[in-house]
Amino acid sequence: MTGYSREKFTHWAGQGDSCDTREAVLERAGKGVKRDAACKAVSGTWVSVYDGITVTDAGKLDIDHMVPLANAWRSGAGSWTAERRKEFANDLTRPQLLAVSAATNRSKGGQGPDEWQPPAKGYWCTYATAWTNVKSTYQLTVTNGEKTKLTEMLETCS
Template sequence: MADTAAARTRLAALKVAPAGTMAGYSRARFTHWAEQGGKCDTRETVLKRDGRDVAQDAECRAVSGTWKSLYDGVVVTDAGKMDIDHMVPLAEGWRSGASGWDAARRKAFANDLTHPQLLAVTASSNRSKGDQSPDLWQPPDRASWCQYGRAWITVKSSYELTVTEAEKKMLTTMLDTCAS
C-alpha cells in the first residue's frame, strides 16, 4: 500500500470524472472468491491473512481465530461474522472504469490479494458501506481513515480508475488524518 506521500502523489494523478452509469453492471460479471489452491478460495485466504491464530478445517474454512475490523475497531472470534470487503466495491469500480474491462481483468480486481483491495471486516460495517465511495461513506472508526484513504487511492491508482471531485476531496481529508 502506498505511504502517505505516495498516496498524495497518486491521488493528484487520478483522472477526475463524473461517476459512470450502472448500465450493464452485474456483480456476477466480476468472478469473485476464485480458487486460490489447496481448497482455499479468496475469501478463506483473506480470513487467514487478516486474522490471528486462524485454524482452518480440511475444506479451508476458518473454524477459529481472531479478527479486528479496521472500519469499526470491533474484535471478532467468529469468522461467520466477518465479511471480505472489496475496498473499492465492484459497483464503484464499474462506475469508475471497470465497465470497459474484459472478464479476466474484472476477475483479477475482484480477487486481488496483491493490492489492498480485500479486507476482512465486520459484516455490519461492510453492509453499511455497501458500494459507496469515500465521499458517501467513511469508516465509523476515524482512526482508520488514514489507512482507508491510502488503500482506496492505491487500488484506484493501480487499476487506473477515475475519481469524482467529491471523492477526491474526501480522500484528501482522510490523508490529512495521517501522522506526518
Template structure:
C-alpha cells in the same frame, strides 16, 4: 495499462445492501481497544501493497477526475470472485487467515477458529462467519469509474486481488452499511482508520487506472491529512 492483481474475493457467499446487493445481518461483537500503525485499530496486520502517505498523495494527484458513470449493464457476476487459490482454499479463506490471529482451518480450508479485528469499526470477532471480506473499492464503484470497459478476466483479477489493499476482513455491519459508496458518501466509523482507508482506496484506483469524482477526491485529500507526519 491496467495492472491485474492475483485472484481473491469479498465477503461471505452472501451479497451487500443497496446498489451493491448487500443484505443486513445481525452481528454480535465486542469493542477492540487501542489503535496501531497506519491508523488501524488494535493489533490488526498490515494490508499488502500499502503505499506511504507521500506516494498516496502523489497517486491521488494523478488520478483522472470524471463524473460517475452509468450502472447500466452492471452485475456482481461480471466480477467473478472468491476464486480458487489452490489447496481447497478460495480468496475469502486466504484473506480470513491473513487478517486473523491464531486462525485454524479444517480439511476444506474453512476457518474454524481464530480472532479478527474489524478495522472499520473496532469490533472484535471469534467467528469467521461474522466476518465479511470487503472490496476496498466496491465492484459497483469500479464499474462506474472504468471497469465497465474491462474484460471478464480483468474484472476477476480486480475482485480477487491479494497483492494490493483491495480485500479486507471487516464486520458484516460495516461492510453492508458501506455498500457501493465512495469515501465522500461513506467513511469508516473508526476515524483512526481514515488514513489507511484513504491510502488503500487511492492506491487501488491508481493501480487500476480508475477515475474519481471531484467530491471523492476532496474527501480522500481530507482523509490523508489524518495520516501521521
C-alpha cells in the same frame, strides 16, 4: 450503472489447497486461524479495521472490496475484460480485500469515500491511502466528491 452486475466480477476464485480468496483473506487478517479440511476458517480472532470490533466467528465477517465492485464499474471497470474484473475482485496483492464486520461492510455497500467513511477515524489515513492505491493501480477514475473527501482523510495522516 448500465450493464452492472456483481456476477460480472468473478470473486472468491480458487487460491490452491482447496482455499478460495475469502479464506485466504481470513487467514491473512486473523490471529490463530484454524481451518477445516475444506479450508473454511473454523476458529481464530479478527479485528475489523473499519470499526475496531473483535470477532471470533468468521461467519460474522464480510470480505470487503475496499473499492466496491459497483464503484469500480462506474469508474472504468465496465470496459474491462472478464479476466481483468476477476483479477480485481480477487486481488490479494494490493489493499483491496479486507476482513471486516458484516454490519459495517453492509452499511458501506457500493459507496465511495464521499458517501461513506470507516467509523474508526484512526483508520481514515490508511483507508484513503489504500483507496488511492487501488484506484491508481487499476486506472479507475475518481469523482470530485471522492477527491475532496480523500484529501480530508489524508490530512489525518501524521
